[in-house]
Amino acid sequence: MMGLVLPFFLGAASRAYAAADPHQILYEYEGRPLAVGKFSIVSAFQQRLFQAAAQCRKKTPASYGTPDGAIGANTVQAIKDYIACRPDLTTGAGGMSPEREGAITIGLWRSLMPDIMPFPDAIERANQLTFALEGTDYDRVQFNFCQSRNPSTGKRYIEGDPYCYSNDKASYLTWGPRGATAGHGAEVQQVIVLAEKAHPGLLQTVFGPEADTLRRLVLGDEASVETILCAAWANPARREDLRARFARYGALHEVQEAYRMVYEAANADGGKVQRFFRIYKALKPVIQRDPTEIDVAFFIDRATHGGAPPGDLTPLIEKMNYFVTRTKTVPSPGEMRKQLAAWLPSAHKYNDRLARDAIFLIDDPEVNLSDAHRRIWQKRSGLRASSFGLSDKRYVRAYPVMPVTGYEAIRKFPTVRPAEKRACPAVALRPRTP
Numbered sequence: 001m002m003g004l005v006l007p008f009f010l011g012a013a014s015r016a017y018a019a020a021d022p023h024q025i026l027y028e029y030e031g032r033p034l035a036v037g038k039f040s041i042v043s044a045f046q047q048r049l050f051q052a053a054a055q056c057r058k059k060t061p062a063s064y065g066t067p068d069g070a071i072g073a074n075t076v077q078a079i080k081d082y083i084a085c086r087p088d089l090t091t092g093a094g095g096m097s098p099e100r101e102g103a104i105t106i107g108l109w110r111s112l113m114p115d116i117m118p119f120p121d122a123i124e125r126a127n128q129l130t131f132a133l134e135g136t137d138y139d140r141v142q143f144n145f146c147q148s149r150n151p152s153t154g155k156r157y158i159e160g161d162p163y164c165y166s167n168d169k170a171s172y173l174t175w176g177p178r179g180a181t182a183g184h185g186a187e188v189q190q191v192i193v194l195a196e197k198a199h200p201g202l203l204q205t206v207f208g209p210e211a212d213t214l215r216r217l218v219l220g221d222e223a224s225v226e227t228i229l230c231a232a233w234a235n236p237a238r239r240e241d242l243r244a245r246f247a248r249y250g251a252l253h254e255v256q257e258a259y260r261m262v263y264e265a266a267n268a269d270g271g272k273v274q275r276f277f278r279i280y281k282a283l284k285p286v287i288q289r290d291p292t293e294i295d296v297a298f299f300i301d302r303a304t305h306g307g308a309p310p311g312d313l314t315p316l317i318e319k320m321n322y323f324v325t326r327t328k329t330v331p332s333p334g335e336m337r338k339q340l341a342a343w344l345p346s347a348h349k350y351n352d353r354l355a356r357d358a359i360f361l362i363d364d365p366e367v368n369l370s371d372a373h374r375r376i377w378q379k380r381s382g383l384r385a386s387s388f389g390l391s392d393k394r395y396v397r398a399y400p401v402m403p404v405t406g407y408e409a410i411r412k413f414p415t416v417r418p419a420e421k422r423a424c425p426a427v428a429l430r431p432r433t434p
Contacts, residue, residue, distance in 0.1 A: 022107030023093045026119055026389040029102060032382045033072035036128040037137050037177060039256060041117060043069040045104070046078075048112040053078040056085035076102030086111060122396055125388045126297035130304050131177040133356060133381060138250035138259065141175040141243050143233040144168045144183075146427070148434040157427065166431035172229045176250060178263050178304055182217060182225055187262055189218045189225075190407045195258035206249045210242060220415035227416045230424035261402045263304075270401040272303035275313060277399055279340075282317045286324050290397050292333045293390040298340075298360040299399075305356060306346040319343060333392040334364025355380030364392065 027034055027042070036042050046067035054061045059081070065074040079102045083089060089107050090097035099108055109119040120128065146157035146164035155161040168174075171181040173188060180187035192214055196203050204211045210232075217228055232238045249255050264270040276299040280291045291299070302308050309316055323339050324330055331339070337360050346353040358377035361367045363386045369377075 020106050020119075022089075022105060022110070023098055024106045024389065025098050025103045025386075026106060026109060026125065027071050027104040028098070028387050028389070029071050029073065029076050030384070030387055032387075033070045034128075034383070034387060035070040035132045035135070037131055038067075038069045039138055039251065040069045040128065040131075041120060042071065042128075043067045044117065045109065045113060046071075046075060049075070049078050049082060052085075052112060053081040057081045071104070075104075079104065079108065082108075122293040122390060122394065123296060123399065125390060126293065126300050129297050129359070129383070129385065129388045129390070130301045132383065133301065133359075134177055134179055134304070136174075136177055136179065138176050138256050139247035140250070141173060141246040143173055143229065143239060144171045144181075145230055145233045146431060148431075151434055157425075162427075164425070164427040164431045165434040167434055169431050169433075172226055175246060176259055178259070178269070180259065180262070182229060184222075186225075186407060187268070190262045190265075190268075190405045191255065191259045192218055193407055193410075194261055194405060195255045198258065199254045202249075202252070202254060206252075207245050210238075210245060213242075216415035219410065219412060221412040224412075224414050224416040226429065227420055227424050230428050231420035234423055234425055234428070262405055264400060264402040265405050266401050267404040267408070269300070269303040270399070272308035273299045273399050274401050275309040275311075276302075278313055279309060279317055279320060282313075283320060283324055286321065287330050287336075290395040292392040293394050293396060294360055294363065294385040294392050295333060295337065296396045296399065297385050297388070297390050298337050298357075301356055301360070302341075302344065305353065306349070307341065307344045307353060309344060316343060332364055332366035334361050334367040337361060337364075338367055351376055352380065359383050360385050 044067070046064075046069070047061075050061040050064040050067060053059070053064065064078045079099065083099050089105075089111055090099050093099070098105055106119050113119070144166060146166055148165040148167045149156050150161045150163055150165055153161055157164045171183040171185075173182040174180065175182075175188055176191075178187075180191060182188040192203060203214055207214055213228060213232065217225055220228060232242055250259075262268055266274070273296075276295075277291060280287075280295070284290070299308075320336070320340065320343075324336065337357070341353075341357045354373060355376045358369060358373055359381060361369060362374075362377065362384050
């Protein structure tokens with residue numbers, strides 16, 4: 001049966017891909033760079049775009065900057081220069097060609113990229129939006145010990161302050177575009193497990209003498225993880241060495257794939273996004289639709305940053321059902337997101353959550369945002385979901401969820417060494433709240 005279903009499904013997907021509107025916007029710079037990552041397919045697109053634009057305008061590709069996955073003014077200029085030699089790409093767009101304004105469209109993408117590198121679909125662009133908000137990349141790692149400044153002196157512990165302050169006491173180390181931590185979430189350990197399972201020896205190759213440290217991190221209980229990383233952080237040479245090794249590790253495609261699998265797992269963000277889909281499935285008889293593209297971006301960001309539905313969805317479904325049936329007119333997608341956000345408050349970073357929620361509300365004319373809410377949004381990001389080509393007029397039927405990683409089944413035990421206990425400053429294990 002699968003042999004019959006899969007080709008049919010792929011054929012349907014191929015037909016949908018071929019039928020896509022060539023002028024549909026994928027990315028649109030509106031004054032705020034869209035930083036989707038230097039390891040993303042967008043950087044490969046930029047490289048081809050800069051070369052084609054330079055050839056057209058008799059410039060050098062370097063005149064447009066580095067293909068770094070950040071869509072900004074340089075990319076807009078390259079598109080305009082390229083379009084000057086490819087006016088055919090604006091045919092059929094009417095008087096308002098998005099390509100002439102510097103937007104990346106499906107047609108523009110196809111003109112530069114081979115068929116084996118199709119344009120990013122709505123789910124990929126929704127994930128890229130959260131990536132842009134997190135402001136990190138696969139080659140960036142940060143130790144979280146004593147990371148905050150002393151409110152009185154303005155200095156951190158590693159800058160000579162005698163006290164340790166931290167606004168993130170349980171992460172220990174944060175890595176990559178989704179903020180993987182080695183603390184309670186243990187996403188860092190899960191990525192290592194999956195990458196090593198698929199590519200044995202990779203950890204040893206990259207981390208060398210510190211590979212044993214990472215193995216003990218994977219197998220260690222909570223106290224061991226904290227102290228092992230604290231000891232590494234307290235030693236400037238080791239701290240910088242581990243940062244450099246994580247940068248090389250994160251730059252590998254094999255590791256990025258493992259990272260993605262962890263976050264799409266049923267026991268991680270993938271499962272949280274799936275809960276949102278179950279809510280909308282329950283509401284579908286009333287709202288008569290699947291989640292929109294912007295809905296999905298909202299789900300992903302809430303799963304990443306905080307404010308996802310609880311395990312028991314029944315009370316929330318009942319409240320949302322009342323909300324969508326209380327009037328003759330079904331609430332707009334943005335109004336539904338706004339209500340969901342109100343019923344799923346984030347336990348921390350209140351203003352950050354408000355600002356991020358606004359990204360998924362600002363495009364809906366039915367949603368009224370207060371002046372204060374708009375100011376917070378402008379200050380924190382000023383981005384719109386529509387800047388990533390996402391729309392409330394297109395729908396997403398399902399979200400891919402990966403199997404659980406199996407990390408929970410690994411028995412944890414004390415793996416910290418006496419020397420590490422001595423190396424970790426006692427104040428780092430008892431940080432103050434700034």
